[in-house]
Amino acid sequence: xxxxxxxxxxxxxxTGNNILNGIAGFGKELVKNWSLYLMAIPAMVLLILFKYFPxxxxxxAFKDYNFRDGILGSKWMDPLFENFAILVxxxxxxxxxxxxxxxxxxxxxxxxLASLALAIMLNEVSGKTFKKLAQSITFLPFFMSxxxxxxxxxxxxxxxxxxxxxxxxxxxxxxxxxYMEPQYxxxxxxxxxxxxxxxxGAVVYLAAITGIDKSxxxxxxxxxxxxxxEIRFITLQMLKPTVIILVLLAFGxxxxxxxxxFYYVTSDVPMLYPTTxxxxxxxxxxxxxxxxxxxxxxxxxxxxxxxxxxxxxxxKLANHFEEGx
Amino acid sequence: MKRRIKTMDVAIYLIIGxxxxxxxxxxxxxxxxxxxxxxxxxxxxxxxxxxxxxxxxYKALLMNYKSILNGYTITVIVTISGTLLALGxxxxxxxxxxxxxxxxxxxxxxxxxxxxxxxxxxxxxxxVCVNYLHLKDTLWALILPMVANGxxxxxMRNFFSAIPYExxxxxxxxxxxxxxIFxxxxxxxSKPVLATVGLFTSLAYWNDWWHGMMLVxxxxxxxxxxxxxxxxxxxQFLKTMNPSPEMQSLVGSLPSEGIRMAMVIITIGxxxxxYPFLQKYFVKGIMVGAVKx
Numbered sequence: 001x002x003x004x005x006x007x008x009x010x011x012x013x014x015t016g017n018n019i020l021n022g023i024a025g026f027g028k029e030l031v032k033n034w035s036l037y038l039m040a041i042p043a044m045v046l047l048i049l050f051k052y053f054p055x056x057x058x059x060x061a062f063k064d065y066n067f068r069d070g071i072l073g074s075k076w077m078d079p080l081f082e083n084f085a086i087l088v089x090x091x092x093x094x095x096x097x098x099x100x101x102x103x104x105x106x107x108x109x110x111x112x113l114a115s116l117a118l119a120i121m122l123n124e125v126s127g128k129t130f131k132k133l134a135q136s137i138t139f140l141p142f143f144m145s146x147x148x149x150x151x152x153x154x155x156x157x158x159x160x161x162x163x164x165x166x167x168x169x170x171x172x173x174x175x176x177x178x179y180m181e182p183q184y185x186x187x188x189x190x191x192x193x194x195x196x197x198x199x200x201g202a203v204v205y206l207a208a209i210t211g212i213d214k215s216x217x218x219x220x221x222x223x224x225x226x227x228x229x230e231i232r233f234i235t236l237q238m239l240k241p242t243v244i245i246l247v248l249l250a251f252g253x254x255x256x257x258x259x260x261x262f263y264y265v266t267s268d269v270p271m272l273y274p275t276t277x278x279x280x281x282x283x284x285x286x287x288x289x290x291x292x293x294x295x296x297x298x299x300x301x302x303x304x305x306x307x308x309x310x311x312x313x314x315x316k317l318a319n320h321f322e323e324g325x
Numbered sequence: 326m327k328r329r330i331k332t333m334d335v336a337i338y339l340i341i342g343x344x345x346x347x348x349x350x351x352x353x354x355x356x357x358x359x360x361x362x363x364x365x366x367x368x369x370x371x372x373x374x375x376x377x378x379x380x381x382x383y384k385a386l387l388m389n390y391k392s393i394l395n396g397y398t399i400t401v402i403v404t405i406s407g408t409l410l411a412l413g414x415x416x417x418x419x420x421x422x423x424x425x426x427x428x429x430x431x432x433x434x435x436x437x438x439x440x441x442x443x444x445x446x447x448x449x450x451x452x453v454c455v456n457y458l459h460l461k462d463t464l465w466a467l468i469l470p471m472v473a474n475g476x477x478x479x480x481m482r483n484f485f486s487a488i489p490y491e492x493x494x495x496x497x498x499x500x501x502x503x504x505x506i507f508x509x510x511x512x513x514x515s516k517p518v519l520a521t522v523g524l525f526t527s528l529a530y531w532n533d534w535w536h537g538m539m540l541v542x543x544x545x546x547x548x549x550x551x552x553x554x555x556x557x558x559x560x561q562f563l564k565t566m567n568p569s570p571e572m573q574s575l576v577g578s579l580p581s582e583g584i585r586m587a588m589v590i591i592t593i594g595x596x597x598x599x600y601p602f603l604q605k606y607f608v609k610g611i612m613v614g615a616v617k618x
Contacts (some may be wrong), residue, residue, distance in 0.1 A: 029428045035503040036421050040433060043418035046473035049458060050450070051440040057449025070456055071449070087603065118344070121337045130338065136604055137345040140352070143596050145532035147554045151589055152351035155358070155371055163581060166370040200611065207612040220488070227333060259535070264554075283447050288539075293448065300446030308443045315442075 061301035063131070065293050093299055094273065096282035103186065103278065104254045107193045112247055114194045115201025120231055122202060123209050135206075139199030146260030153192060153265050154179075179267065182275040189276065192265055208242040209235060245318045252314035255279065255307040279303050283321035352597075358586035359383070366582050382583035386591065393591065395545060396552035403467045403548060404530040411526045414521060418473075419481035420507045425490055441475040454540055466540035467548060471529065477522045480613070484518040485511055521610030524603060531596065549592050556588045569593045 034055055056071075061083055063074040077083055087093050118138065125131045141149070156162050157178040165175040178184055216234050225233070257278035266276045279299055286296025353373045358366065359382050361375040386393060405467060421427065422434055444450075460466035496506045512519065534550035541547060547555070 033427045036424055036427050039417040039504060039507070040421040042414045043473045043478065044433075044436070046414065046469065047437065047475070049439050049453070050470050050473065051444065051475075053453045053457065054445030054449040055443060056445070058445045060452065062448055065452075067456060071452060081466055100442070118341070121341055124334075124337050125341065126334075127338075130341075134341045134345045135608075136601070138348050139604065139607075140597075140600065142595065143528065143532075143600060144551050145534060147550050148559070148589055151557055151585065152355070155351065155586075157356060158370075161366050161370040163370055199348070203608050203611045211526055234384075280447070287448050289449060294548055297446075297448040300448045302445060304446045311442050314523055 016192070043049065044080055058297075058304060060293075062298040065297065077294075084292040084302075086295050087298040090295060092273070092277065093282060093295065096277045096279050096299070097302075099275065100257050100278040100280075101254055103189065104257060106186070106190055108247060108250045110190055110199060110256070111197050111252075112195050112243065114198045115203055116243065118198055118202040118237060119205035119209060122206060123235070124227070124231075135199070135202070137199075138202065141196045142200045144196070146258075146264040149192065149196060149261075150264030150267065152157060153188070157188070179269050180271050182272045185266065185272050185275045187227055189261065189265065192261065202248070205239060205242070210237045245319055248314045248318040248321070252311040253307065254310060255283070255303050259322065335559055355589050357585045359583055359590050361586075363581075363583070371582075371586075377488070379583075384586035385584050386587050392544075392552065393588075396547055396549040399464070399467070399546060400531060400549040403533075404527050407468045407471060407530040408523055408527040409476070410468065411474065412523050414472055415474060415477045415522065416481055416512065416515075417455070417507065419478045420485055420511055422478065422482045423488075424486035424503075437475050437478050440473075441479075446549075451539060452560055457590065460540050462541055462543045464544060464546060467533065467536050468530075470536055471526075471533065474526075477526070479524060481515070481518055484515050484613075488514055515608065518613060520606055524606055524610060528596075552591045553588055557585050 013229050044119055060074065061199070062070055062077055062080050063071070065071070065074045069075075079085075122135060138319070144152075154162075156164060159165055159175060159177050159179075163176075164178075168175050176184075212235065216238070217230060220230050220234060258281045259280040262276055262278045262281045263284070266272050268281070280303075283296045283299050283303070286292040286299070350373075352591070354371045357373040357375055358371040360378045361372065361379070362377055362379050362381070365372065365375050366379060418433075420439070422430060422437065424430060444467060453471065454460045454466065482559075492510055493506055496510055501509070533548065534554065537548045537551045541551075
């Protein structure tokens with residue numbers, strides 16, 4: 001590789017020659033490994049169409065977009081940052097941004113704790129059948145679409161037939177119209193998120209626990225450690241790197257909300273927006289319902305850029321941590 | 326000392342048991358609801374064991390079998406073709422990325438990595454799909470956008486990289502071309518990772534409603550999940566789909582709640598049925614993905 005570059009340098013007298021040599025080298029490489037490059041083409045074409053085109057399409061945040069003229073044909077905004085000015089002045093946009101970050105933060109912390117707790121408890125279970133059964137059942141919600149989960153939630157919370165309201169009724173208490181009361185939803189969504197994801201998370205942590213050297217436990221037992229001490233000083237200590245890395249990677253996606261959850265579990269009820277509206281549902285509304293493409297694309301631009309920074313930083317931290325340990 | 330260990334055991338079994346029941350409860354509630362009469366649901370809410378069992382809700386759905394069958398057909402076609410396409414396309418790319426003999430593999434790796442790190446977001450994606458790729462109201466809209474996936478490419482690349490390079494070279498010396506080596510050596514040796522990616526991809530296709538919601542308005546292209554949503558949000562939908570007088574009277578007298586529940590059972594049925602057999606592969610897959618992904 002190095003000698004090739006050096007050879008090129010001495011051979012090419014001008015930059016024009018260098019470029020020609022470069023193209024020749026490129027062609028030669030393509031001819032030599034044509035079958036390999038051919039195999040890369042389908043994936044490359046699909047990634048270009050569905051990932052790279054939208055990346056360049058991000059400039060519509062600076063345009064007065066209309067469907068007839070398309071991305072390149074639409075006029076630039078005047079002033080250029082007008083869409084962003086509208087976004088910054090929109091109370092609902094701020095609400096969506098704050099909700100996204102705070103709810104995702106809450107989700108990361110609670111689901112990590114719940115998955116860890118379940119994995120450790122499952123690991124302590126000695127009955128094989130019970131363990132297998134419990135793992136299968138807790139994993140099952142992971143396989144459901146958000147539309148199904150949304151229906152489950154509405155069944156439980158329904159004003160007329162939901163179990164909670166039936167219970168309140170039988171206790172002589174007043175029933176709650178959950179879909180009119182945003183204050184409950186932070187908590188409800190947190191529980192739903194745990195319910196759906198904990199089985200999956202527990203599998204990840206169980207895998208890490210199985211990887212712990214058994215001799216640590218034997219040594220601890222000889223020293224007279226109680227089971228609680230074993231969990232605290234061995235299992236949790238050994239899991240720490242895995243937990244930190246997974247949490248960091250999750251933080252990388254903190255700007256991206258799970259659209260399905262916020263759209264179907266809340267039934268997209270506007271009354272609940274104060275606590276449930278997130279950037280993704282906000283953008284979707286602008287794009288498909290209210291037709292506010294300018295503000296919507298500005299919000300999307302903001303989301304993409306900030307998430308990119310988060311992903312880079314958190315990945316760097318995770319890598320750094322992985323090497324350090 | 327011994328007693329304390331015992332109470333801890335009991336506590337653990339109890340907590341896991343209760344939590345498992347919470348995870349199972351919505352499913353049981355939906356089964357019970359689908360077998361309940363209107364009266365029962367109004368009086369007692371959704372019960373796991375209704376006092377009076379009726380199949381009326383399923384009958385009502387059966388009268389509408391055409392739209393449900395159509396939804397199933399769309400979902401099955403999309404799931405099978407999407408999964409096969411995704412496996413083929415991503416595995417080939419992963420193989421190229423793992424290849425040590427090409428000059429531009431670093432470029433290709435970065436090219437793939439960028440698609441994971443950065444995305445244009447919903448608005449440009451939608452506009453590209455609708456205005457430039459003309460995917461609106463086509464079956465391709467449900468398949469193509471999900472085929473190429475950077476995560477899966479890297480997952481498979483890691484697996485391929487672990488296959489000894491000597492095998493590649495030996496086959497090469499025997500005169501095999503790159504594609505033949507891929508097909509006869511790499512794929513057979515990579516069954517675990519192919520099974521993993523295949524399972525997760527097919528689950529994603531089966532449960533996908535996003536692409537249908539964004540890009541499909543035509544009723545005959547609606548996948549199962551969207552059909553489910555339509556029936557959930559509007560049982561009257563059934564009447565408009567099938568305006569026979571028999572249907573009218575049935576929907577009028579039947580628990581609309583029950584029909585919703587029955588529809589859920591019909592859509593999640595296949596997953597619940599295959600789940601026990603596939604679960605161990607999913608668990609293995611998560612481990613492969615979690616440790617190396």
